[in-house]
Amino acid sequence: MASNHSARGAVLFSLSMFLPALLGMLLLVLWQVPAERLYAALFAPDVADIGELRVHYSLLPRLAVCLASGAALGLAGAVLQQVLQNPLASPSTLGISAGAQLALSAAIIFFPGLIGWSRDAVALGGGMVAVLLVFAFSWRQQFAPFTVILSGLIIGLMFAAISAALVLHNERYLAGLFLWGSGVLKQYDWETASALLPRLGVLTLLVVLMMRPLIVLGLEDGAAALGVNVLAVRAAGLILATALAGAVTAQVGIIGFIGLAAPALARSLGADHFKRQLFWSPVFGAALLLITDVTVQLLDATVNIALPTGAVTALLGAPVLLWLLPRLRMINKPALSSPTARPQRVGNPALLLSVLFVLALAAIWISLCFGRAPDGSWQFVRGEMFQTLLPWRLPRVTAAFAAGAMLAVAGVILQRFTGNAMASPEILGVSSGAGLGIVAALFLFSAPSYAVLTGAAALGSLFVLTLLLGIVASGRTSPNQILLAGVALGALLSSLFAILMATGDPRMMQLFTWMMGSTYGVTPATAAGAGVCAVIVMGLMPLFSRWLNVLPLGQDTARELGIDLKLSTLTLLGFAALATAAATLVAGPLTFVGLMAPHLARQCGLARALPQMAGAALSGGMMMLFADWLGRVVDFPWQLPSGLVATLITSPLLLWLLSRR
Known part of the structure; x- marks a missing residue:
């Protein structure tokens, strides 16, 4: 009886998505051809009628590709979640799609013959590399769900950063790859559909043939007792799911979060058995992608706004993930706030901080004096040459060091306040919130000043922190779930940025530059503003040190020691938001410096709040x-954005740290 009820609910839900989508598709067709020519347009178009050609060679193959891609991603998500016994597993959260995109980008540049040989094989290889890296960094945690997902998200971001670096240096070859990477379903013939449908059909058949061992795999320990080779079944399932996602990515780009949302909807509507999930996940995946794509096409036809479908579908992922978090008990362990080994405290923090200060001065001096000459050779500049280069290098050095120091201080505050060693402005989405404020300022003001941008970014950061605080106040989430909530909010805002940049608005080029974290265009005024903000942040640190020493002991202890929890919470979050906003204006939304620098300070033995903040600020500034220095010299005369380079440097360190917890 319950099964019939759940099936009825699934049918009604799928119809509620398919019927409006098909109605919208019919409207799109009728805008091109009259009703009496509908059959001819679909099956025998008149080559002299442009409307009929558009229907037959654009709308119809787009519909086929859309349905096939959505179904494949839904099926891939269901298989991944069953194989890993993890309800958050999907091609997006495991970095499979980003790995496929990176492999295709690298092949186009370095091995173009591979693209002609088999684009699907290249995408499959990239996706498998991502999966293997996720497993390597999750092995020590025995593939704990939180570790697997966070590793996948970090690897996905790292691969996306590498892809962005390739695009920046090979714009001639990869000019269309940026838009393609956002998931574009536009079709101009049946070539993509003809290539995609047979491949997905074969892979789907293989998944169906593996259904019984996959079902048994859900018994965990009982699977081996029943004679199932667990390792072989897991490996085969992962290869099939990666092949499904890779085939879609190779043809249409990255379609975000369909693989996460479709199985979640299937389970929420009563498909608790894997056999039913295997049926309804592709149905819901196709329905979700279809209704999204039809909406995108209607917007393009009515208000002339062309948006990449993949970026729009990514907007679905964050609400689904936030909705899932309170229902996922398995994500609560292991807690990352309890490190297995605590570093020894240093006996003389002042001496260590003095050493770090001297190292920071040396790093600043080297950054100003050592680099590439105009002919590409390495040299230390001095005298007149130093005076000539100083106005060019000093603003970048000042802005980069100030941004790193402020991100580090914000990271210390968030880690000690939340009691979670993996908290940071980047992981919690606070840096992306600053981007939301920047977008608002760009649309509200014709030429916003540095002060206006900083204030708007601070409000955006504070908005995200307030949302996270509301999730904490609900009392239904663990520290690990809070981190994933921050990741979800960051992904939501990143998708919004991708959609805005796809509109072609000239103001969005400033947003793109900011997202890359480039210091190339830093002016002396901007650098001075960042430096002043850093000095203010450093000067105010002692005022919060007592709160940060006591709050990790628990609310009851803090209250007994006379700390006003409401005042301390609002002050600390506001201070962290302001520091993050001022830093991300220079460094961009994703550097991981705010996560790594506090850990470096703690590993050096700086355990108390004030020495840790000072040590983290110096370490973050040097990072x-x-x-910034590497971005200037590593590929001279070309330059890489410092935020992008920082992401490439800190991502492996972050993965190593995650694997050691």
Whole structure:
């Protein structure tokens, strides 16, 4: 009886998505051809009628590709979640799609013959590399769900950063790859559909043939007792799911979060058995992608706004993930706030901080003096040459060091306040919230000043922190779930940025530059503003040190020691938001410096709040300074954005740290 009820609910839900989508598709067709020519347009178009050609060679193959891609991603998500016994597993959260995109980008540049040989094989290889890396960094945690998902998200971001670097240096060859990477379903013939449908059909058949061992795999320990080779079944399932996602990515680009949302909807509507999930997940995946794509096409036809479908579908992922978090008990363990080994405290923090200060001065001096000459050779500049280069290098050095220091201080505050060693402005989406404020300022003001941008970014950061605080206040989430909530909010805002940049608005080029974290265009005024903000942040740190020493002991202890929890919470979050906003204006939304620098300070033995903040600020400043210097010299005369370089440097360190917890 319950099964019939759940099936009825699934049918009604799928119809509620398919019927409006098909109605919208009919409207799109009737805008091109009259009703009496509908049959001819679909099956025998008149070559002299442009409307009929558009229907037959654009709308119809787009419909086929859309349905096939959505179904394949839904099926891939269901298989991944069953194989890993993890309800958050999907091609997006495991970095499979980003790995496929990176492999295709690299092949186009370095091995173009591979693209002609088999684009699907290249995408499959990239996706499998991503999966293997996720497993390598999750092995020590025995593939704990939180570790697997966070590793996948970090690897996905790292691969996306590498892809962005390739695009920046090979714009001639990869000019269309940026838009393609956002998931574009536009079709101009039946070539993509003819290539995609047979491949997906074969892979789907193989999944169906594996259904019984996959079902038994859900018994965990009982699977081996029943004679199932667990390792072989897991490997085969992962290869099939990766092949499904890779085939879609190779043909249409990255379609975000369909693989996460479709199985989640299937389970929420009563498909608790894997056999039913295997049926309804592709149905819901096709329905979700179809209704999204039809909406995108209607917007293009009515208001002339062309949006990439993949970026729009990514907007679905964050609400689904936030909705799932309170229902996922398995994500609560292991807690990352309890490290297995605590570093020893240093006996003389002042001496260590003095050493770090001297190292920071040396790093600043090297960054100003050592680099590439106009002919590409390495040299230390001095005298007149130093005076000539100083107005060019000093603003970048100042801005980079100040941004790294402020991100580090914000990271210390968030880690000690939340009691979670993996908290940071980047992971919690606070940096992306600053981007939301920047977008608002760009649309509200014709030429916003640095002060206006900083204020708007601070409000955006504070908005995200307030949302996370509301999730904490609900009392239904663990520290790990809070981190995933921050990741979801960051993904939501990143999708919004991708959609805005796809509109072609000239103001969005400034947003793109900011997202890359480039210091190339930093002016002396901007650098001075960042430096002043850093000095203010450093000067105010002692005022919060007592709160940050006591709050990790628990609310009851803090209250007994006379700390006003409401005042301390609002002050600390506001201070972290302001520091993050001022830093991300220079460094961009994703550097991981705010996560790594507090850990470096703690590993050096700086355990108390004030020494840790000071040590983290110096370490973070040097990390961003090193990233900016590398961006200037590693591929001279071309330059890489410092935020992008910082992401490439800190992502492996972050993965190593995650694997050691």
